[in-house]
Amino acid sequence: MRCFELVSGLRLNLKKFYVMKIGKSADEEMNWDAIFRCPKASPPISYLSLPLGGRPSSRLFWKDLIQCIENRLAPWKKCFLNKGGRLVLIKAVMSNIPNCYMSIFKILISVA
Structure with missing residues (x-):
């Protein structure tokens, strides 16, 4: 994500960030919500x-x-x-x- 910020010149707002699990089993899932300090979301979302x-x-x-x-x-x-x-x-x-x-x-x- 840092690469995205550098290349695009945009800044990510982690307060508006959500982590959603799609197509991964429970053993493959990492704790992305803990890494980015953002809440988990589940489908359906808008x-x-x-x-x-x-x-x-x-x-x-x-x-x-x-x-x-x-x-x-x-x-x-x-x-x-x-x-x-x-x-x-x-x-x-x-x-x-x-x-x-x-x-x-x-x-x-x-x-x-």
């Missing part, structure tokens, strides 16, 4: 607002995305929008929210 370690084939995986869209729609429901206003809402605002999810995961038909 990275850049995307869930990692979940099952995209389950409806529960998409719960956060659906909740985010519902929260965005809540203030607009109080307004009486004509067709043009609804179209602007969908095209400009609502269509961009799931793009990040759908660029990585195949969306379920029931969620779409």
